[in-house]
Amino acid sequence: MWWVTGNIKFGAAFGVVELVYKPLQYYIHERVWYRFIKFGLIEEKKKKPITKVIKETEPLPQKPQRGKRLSYSKKTV
Numbered sequence: 001m002w003w004v005t006g007n008i009k010f011g012a013a014f015g016v017v018e019l020v021y022k023p024l025q026y027y028i029h030e031r032v033w034y035r036f037i038k039f040g041l042i043e044e045k046k047k048k049p050i051t052k053v054i055k056e057t058e059p060l061p062q063k064p065q066r067g068k069r070l071s072y073s074k075k076t077v
Contacts, residue, residue: 002011030070 001014002008005011033039
């Protein structure tokens with residue numbers, strides 16, 4: 001810009017503004033591209049979640065019946 005305008009202050013100011021503007025413009029451009037355009041992006045297939053099978057060593061305690069008390073302590077074998 002200094003070469004175009006002949007003013008060194010204007011050229012320096014333009015350079016500083018450009019250093020701030022370009023990263024901001026790049027960020028906004030990428031956000032818009034990923035959200036709305038999606039050209040050139042490869043869509044990943046959603047994977048099924050991995051589930052573990054948990055084997056229980058003892059059955060779950062049953063709901064106590066009326067008048068009866070159950071203890072939930074572990075028995076040692």
